[in-house]
Amino acid sequence: MQALTLPSRVRIPRRTEVGAGELNAARVLAIGAVIAYNWWVVVLFVPGLMPSVNGFFSDLEADGRPHAALMSGADLVAGLLMLAALFLRGPMADGGRRREWRWMVVFAAAGAVGGHYTYACSEGLSATCRRLEWHLQLPLHHYVHMVSGIVEFAALTTAAVIAMRRTRGDGTAWARAYSGLVTVLAVGYPLLALAYLTDRLGTLVEPIFFVAFSVMLLAEVFEPVGRRVPAPSWAERVAARGAGSATP
Numbered sequence: 268m269q270a271l272t273l274p275s276r277v278r279i280p281r282r283t284e285v286g287a288g289e290l291n292a293a294r295v296l297a298i299g300a301v302i303a304y305n306w307w308v309v310v311l312f313v314p315g316l317m318p319s320v321n322g323f324f325s326d327l328e329a330d331g332r333p334h335a336a337l338m339s340g341a342d343l344v345a346g347l348l349m350l351a352a353l354f355l356r357g358p359m360a361d362g363g364r365r366r367e368w369r370w371m372v373v374f375a376a377a378g379a380v381g382g383h384y385t386y387a388c389s390e391g392l393s394a395t396c397r398r399l400e401w402h403l404q405l406p407l408h409h410y411v412h413m414v415s416g417i418v419e420f421a422a423l424t425t426a427a428v429i430a431m432r433r434t435r436g437d438g439t440a441w442a443r444a445y446s447g448l449v450t451v452l453a454v455g456y457p458l459l460a461l462a463y464l465t466d467r468l469g470t471l472v473e474p475i476f477f478v479a480f481s482v483m484l485l486a487e488v489f490e491p492v493g494r495r496v497p498a499p500s501w502a503e504r505v506a507a508r509g510a511g512s513a514t515p
Contacts, residue, residue, distance in 0.1 A: 285357050285492045293355035297488040300348035301481045304378070306341040307474065319392060320470040324477075325381075325412065326389035329396075339385045346379025349484060356488045365433060370426035371487050374419055374480075381415035384408040391469055423480050424452055430487070444486045451479050 285293075307324045310316050316334075317327065326332070328339040353375060358368035387409035388396035399405050427448045434442035455475040462469040 285355075285359060289355045289357075290492065293352045293488050296348050296352035296355065297485055300345045300352060300375075301485060303341045303348060304345035304481060305477055306338055307477060317470055321467050322389065322391035323469040323473055325386060325416070326391040328382075329386035329389045332389065335385065339382050342382030343379055344382070346375050346377075346382055349375035349378065352484075352488050357492075359492050360490055365430070365487075367426035367429035367433070368487070370422045370429065371484070374422040374426065375484075377415045377419040377422060381412050381419060384411040384415065386412050391466065397466075420476070423483055426487070427452060427483055430483075441486060441490050444482065448479055448483055448486075451475065455479065 310324065310327065317324075328335050328342070350372065353368065353372055358364045385408065387405045388399070390396045390400050396405075400409065403410075427445060430445040431442075431449045434445055436442070455472070458472045459476065461467075462472040
């Protein structure tokens with residue numbers, strides 16, 4: 268699979284170092300973003316909020332649904348927090364720039380757009396809504412939400428593949444995390460396609476992606492900025508001092 272090339276309009280910060288304060292703030296924001304992004308967990312404990320296991324959680328944000336504004340607001344907040352965390356953390360890792368960082372920025376921005384522009388009706392729960400959707404008879408914001416969702420999935424999947432390739436052979440926990448994420452996505456996408464095409468069990472399949480996307484964000488933000496160089500021992504400092512004094 269060849270990695271996609273992102274347009275140059277998304278610019279990487281030129282800084283080469285990340286301060287401890289920025290790094291800690293980015294991690295706190297990322298945790299907050301993941302909490303907001305996974306508002307769907309609450310739905311599982313509220314009887315009747317999701318009327319069928321065949322729907323998708325975005326259906327609950329559609330116009331007229333109970334608590335739709337609260338849920339879409341959580342998506343908007345999650346996207347904005349992700350953007351803030353990613354920009355504070357920056358693209359640096361082990362002395363180089365991570366090419367997947369730009370795609371994570373696109374993912375976060377698409378999530379925020381999807382939170383602002385919601386479905387006009389619950390296409391996963393209503394045959395009438397699906398018919399109107401296919402015939403392009405719904406308001407524009409419905410289709411903006413659809414496109415932003417597609418961009419969100421495509422951007423994060425691309426980022427995960429790039430991160431896996433970047434860390435391949437490292438033998439680190441981060442390399443295993445990225446490789447595992449790509450495996451989960453490879454298994455999850457056929458299930459998602461089947462759920463969408465058959466209008467069955469979307470509520471059970473979609474959380475796979477919520478969890479995988481959350482793990483990817485946390486891995487991207489928590490991955491060390493660079494390898495720490497161990498301080499020289501006392502004997503090494505004495506030897507280096509002696510070698511310096513012996514040099515003409």
